[in-house]
Amino acid sequence: MNDTPSTLKQIIGKTVKAIRLKQGLSQEDLAHECNVDRSYISMIEVGRNEPSITKIFELCRSLKVAPSDFIKMVEIEYNRGREQD
Numbered sequence: 001m002n003d004t005p006s007t008l009k010q011i012i013g014k015t016v017k018a019i020r021l022k023q024g025l026s027q028e029d030l031a032h033e034c035n036v037d038r039s040y041i042s043m044i045e046v047g048r049n050e051p052s053i054t055k056i057f058e059l060c061r062s063l064k065v066a067p068s069d070f071i072k073m074v075e076i077e078y079n080r081g082r083e084q085d
Contacts, residue, residue, distance in 0.1 A: 007078070007081060008050070008074070008078065009047040009048070009049070009050045010047035011074050011077045011078055011081070012044065012047075012050065012051065012056075012074055013044050013045040013046055013047040014045070014047075014077070015070065015073050015074050015077065016030075016041075016044055016045055016059060016063070017045040019063045019065055019070075020041075020045075020063065023063065023064070025063075027041040027042055027045070030059070030062055030063070033061075033062035034055070034058045034059060034062050035058075036055075044059075056070065056071075
């Protein structure tokens with residue numbers, strides 16, 4: 001993977017989206033829980049914004065996922081991508 005930061009942003013976004021959809025939440029619902037605008041959630045999910053560690057903790061709280069579990073999910077996807085390169 002030549003573009004690691006971009007790749008990580010995309011993986012973080014896809015992970016947030018997958019958890020959100022699994023829980024039946026809209027972007028608006030998640031944004032409301034995290035006190036951010038819906039467009040911010042959208043930008044994270046498409047990999048254009050990278051949430052701070054503080055925001056990751058807020059997202060995890062709202063998604064009812066332990067931050068350590070979230071990071072593990074991101075790590076698994078990242079390693080899958082590296083294996084494919």
